[in-house]
Amino acid sequence: MNTNLPTSLQALNPKAAHTCLGIENFITSKLQKSLSGTVLLVALSGGVDSSALLIILTCLAKKSGFTVKAAHFNHQIRHESDAEEAHAQSLCNALHIELLTEKADVCTYASENKLGLEEAARILRYEFLESSRVSIGADWIVTGHHANDLAEDVVMRLIRGTGWPALGGMEAICNNRRILRPLLMTPKSTLISFARSSSLIWCEDASNTDKNFLRNRVRTEVIPLLCKENPAFLEAITSLWELAQIDSDHWAAIIDQHLDKTDFEQPVLLKEDLNSMSLATRLRMYKAVLGSMGKGQPLQHNLLALDAAWKANVGGKVVQFPGNKIATIRKGSIYFSYR
Amino acid sequence: MNTNLPTSLQALNPKAAHTCLGIENFITSKLQKSLSGTVLLVALSGGVDSSALLIILTCLAKKSGFTVKAAHFNHQIRHESDAEEAHAQSLCNALHIELLTEKADVCTYASENKLGLEEAARILRYEFLESSRVSIGADWIVTGHHANDLAEDVVMRLIRGTGWPALGGMEAICNNRRILRPLLMTPKSTLISFARSSSLIWCEDASNTDKNFLRNRVRTEVIPLLCKENPAFLEAITSLWELAQIDSDHWAAIIDQHLDKTDFEQPVLLKEDLNSMSLATRLRMYKAVLGSMGKGQPLQHNLLALDAAWKANVGGKVVQFPGNKIATIRKGSIYFSYR
CATH class of the missing domain: 3.40.50.620 (HUPs)
Incomplete structure (x- = not known):
């Protein structure tokens, strides 16, 4: 050398x-x-x-x-x-x-x-x-x-x-x-x-x-x-x-702000918060909550299906995600848990 | 036939x-x-x-x-x-x-x-x-x-x-x-x-x-x-x-909400509004205002340069854009006009 x-x-x-x-x-x-x-x-x-x-x-x-x-x-x-x-x-x-x-x-x-x-x-x-x-x-x-x-x-x-x-x-x-x-x-x-x-x-x-x-x-x-x-x-x-990094920071700040309020044992996205979010924000929020719950990547159509169920306000509706995770809609809020 | x-x-x-x-x-x-x-x-x-x-x-x-x-x-x-x-x-x-x-x-x-x-x-x-x-x-x-x-x-x-x-x-x-x-x-x-x-x-x-x-x-x-x-x-x-359309709707709503307040003859982005925005939002806002002023596509580095000048709060600083458009920083607000 x-x-x-x-x-x-x-x-x-x-x-x-x-x-x-x-x-x-x-x-x-x-x-x-x-x-x-x-x-x-x-x-x-x-x-x-x-x-x-x-x-x-x-x-x-x-x-x-x-x-x-x-x-x-x-x-x-x-x-x-x-x-x-x-x-x-x-x-x-x-x-x-x-x-x-x-x-x-x-x-x-x-x-x-x-x-x-x-x-x-x-x-x-x-x-x-x-x-x-x-x-x-x-x-x-x-x-x-x-x-x-x-x-x-x-x-x-x-x-x-x-x-x-x-x-x-x-x-x-x-x-x-x-x-x-x-x-x-x-x-x-x-x-x-x-x-x-x-x-x-x-x-x-x-x-x-x-x-x-x-x-x-x-x-x-x-x-x-x-x-x-x-x-x-x-x-x-x-x-x-560079643009992606700028957007990444933008979304991370919004997600952190909301996830801060969430109990990681039993994550909930509350009706009043969801109502104030755009679809773009809600989808990223679902992904972040599911990601915080451990392995298993949610697919895009799973996330869209959850949002459609939330929008239709189907009480008691359960949407399943990879990794044995489920989301349940109750009174306009979404409760996340394991099957 | x-x-x-x-x-x-x-x-x-x-x-x-x-x-x-x-x-x-x-x-x-x-x-x-x-x-x-x-x-x-x-x-x-x-x-x-x-x-x-x-x-x-x-x-x-x-x-x-x-x-x-x-x-x-x-x-x-x-x-x-x-x-x-x-x-x-x-x-x-x-x-x-x-x-x-x-x-x-x-x-x-x-x-x-x-x-x-x-x-x-x-x-x-x-x-x-x-x-x-x-x-x-x-x-x-x-x-x-x-x-x-x-x-x-x-x-x-x-x-x-x-x-x-x-x-x-x-x-x-x-x-x-x-x-x-x-x-x-x-x-x-x-x-x-x-x-x-x-x-x-x-x-x-x-x-x-x-x-x-x-x-x-x-x-x-x-x-x-x-x-x-x-x-x-x-x-x-x-x-x-589909994801792009969802994000497009998200950003359009934010931009419309702010542009509604703006005088199209003399567009201004006010200090208090800019302070509440992320960089991702500010860049899109600059682009929307410049777009509303007629022909001439701003380049990414122009927009980033404007934001850097705004952040540094360089009073009187003028940033030039294609189409004879200029942005002037005064007391934390940005004033858009033609050269």
């Missing part, structure tokens, strides 16, 4: 420094998050995205006042897995970054739990990242998801079907899961330029071209068509994402 | 009758629109969509209590244009429907106004449809846009970049333009089945396969990939559309 990798903004050429500062600005201005005094745990695969992320954060650490650590999960599902771990280790050595590693038998876990290999790897990887985060006292798990990943995510959500603001794509901050995605507005091409200018060597993940995965088909077949129609397609996606 | 075309629900086979009733249900239940006593003017190209629409509405006319008329615009841009007009005429004769027709020189209009041929045709066609609607006293112009058109529209909006709820696609009712799209939830395949079972003959528009048009590339290249990933992709799109 090149031991002359940049570890400060001063060591970067102007373009690379500009990339770093743009990412810092995204965190502080758009996400309105100060990372001063925090410890960041970078999820380091050894690919170009997370490797560039590690260098970018290392260069920003002094200015922004955070500490950078890294964690590498060895999936052991490819021939190159051990070489990737060794690469991650030498990268961290060169940058003087503490690295946590873990090997896991993803194949056995997948077959035992009847999961796809990718899904099993994702579950075990995030379990490892979260336990690492806790063990070293880090505040955030930081991932290398970038604007191209975001575009793929939006297109996959469109294909599978979703609502709004979910259609806008993955979040940049996930408070529950302590995940931060500071590269989400940065195109992959910018990361590659950054990596090259830093003389970074990285591992190419061969599974990224495996057409058995939906994500890879979207990346290699769908996104190029969309970019051909609009060369600024990635910007259209990041703009859409 | 087959003179045994069905003109009543009773003349249809059960599946075709079911298609008709589903469309009637969409109008009355989802759109909550009664068409009883109205006159509908079908925009009839002679293709399968609008021809099926004409028969469907003819079969529903008695039950729903509306009158059906038709209008055909002869673009004269293809060899088949006159044959298509003759076809539309014989279809209307067979169904005993009054048909209005007009020929126009689209090519000259396009070159004189420096427009693309498709754009010029669209403008002249809608001018003709609206003047026909007024001249025969029809309530609505009814078009054959179906669920596949909707999916193309959503994908094109995603490609070009847009906000929400616009991303959900075209409206089923356009009150300003008096346009109704009752087939918007109906897949094209259902219309073709309907047409075949009615022994309908229709004209294929050769320009529908012309790859020079974005819409055709989306139809033939992008949508098939999305449908391959999710065979229920059209349903995902119509579900998304």
Whole structure:
């Protein structure tokens, strides 16, 4: 590994420094998050995205006042897995970054739990990242998801079907899961330029071209068509994402305000509150209450059916939801419980 | 032309009758629109969509209590244009429907106004449809846009970049333009089945396969990939559309409530109102006020810049918008005017 990798903004050429500062600005201005005094745990695969992320954060650490650590999960599902771990280790050595590693038998876990290999790897990887985060006292798990990943995510959500603001794509901050995605507005091409200018060597993940995965088909077949129609397609996606975040904050505030009043053991949406809400608000409120009751995603037509029953004011009417949840309409209010 | 075309629900086979009733249900239940006593003017190209629409509405006319008329615009841009007009005429004769027709020189209009041929045709066609609607006293112009058109529209909006709820696609009712799209939830395949079972003959528009048009590339290249990933992709799109309409109603009510208080000559958003709004609401309010002031679409970053200036409370700060519109911040309120 090149031991002359940049570890400060001063060591970067102007373009690379500009990339770093743009990412810092995204965190502080758009996400309105100060990372001063925090410890960041970078999820380091050894690919170009997370490797560039590690260098970018290392260069920003002094200015922004955070500490950078890294964690590498060895999936052991490819021939190159051990070489990737060794690469991650030498990268961290060169940058003087503490690295946590873990090997896991993803194949056995997948077959035992009847999961796809990718899904099993994702579950075990995030379990490892979260336990690492806790063990070293880090505040955030930081991932290398970038604007191209975001575009793929939006297109996959469109294909599978979703609502709004979910259609806008993955979040940049996930408070529950302590995940931060500071590269989400940065195109992959910018990361590659950054990596090259830093003389970074990285591992190419061969599974990224495996057409058995939906994500890879979207990346290699769908996104190029969309970019051909609009060369600024990635910007259209990041703009859409920004609007989705703004709407997400709007709806979260309304939901929180109402859920605050609700007893989580026996959630109720009261007649007078429901009467003051639009259908758009009511549907999101039903979803939030059902979501607070545990596993089981309500379907759109379930939520619309509940609203139709509420509107018709069918006393005693019971609407069933996945996860053994039920909603009962009584005197214009809706009572939620388990079957 | 087959003179045994069905003109009543009773003349249809059960599946075709079911298609008709589903469309009637969409109008009355989802759109909550009664068409009883109205006159509908079908925009009839002679293709399968609008021809099926004409028969469907003819079969529903008695039950729903509306009158059906038709209008055909002869673009004269293809060899088949006159044959298509003759076809539309014989279809209307067979169904005993009054048909209005007009020929126009689209090519000259396009070159004189420096427009693309498709754009010029669209403008002249809608001018003709609206003047026909007024001249025969029809309530609505009814078009054959179906669920596949909707999916193309959503994908094109995603490609070009847009906000929400616009991303959900075209409206089923356009009150300003008096346009109704009752087939918007109906897949094209259902219309073709309907047409075949009615022994309908229709004209294929050769320009529908012309790859020079974005819409055709989306139809033939992008949508098939999305449908391959999710065979229920059209349903995902119509579900998304429904959520978009619900949100559209929500925001329209909020905007109307505030705009009601505003003087349209000199629109103002008052400090106390702005303070009570979320960013999501404020951005939509700025857009609505600027929209009410005439031509010129504000860009997302213009709207965000205005909000940032308002938040920073920069007294006297002027933000410029397309169409010579300006917004001035004074004592926490925003005053809109022309440059």
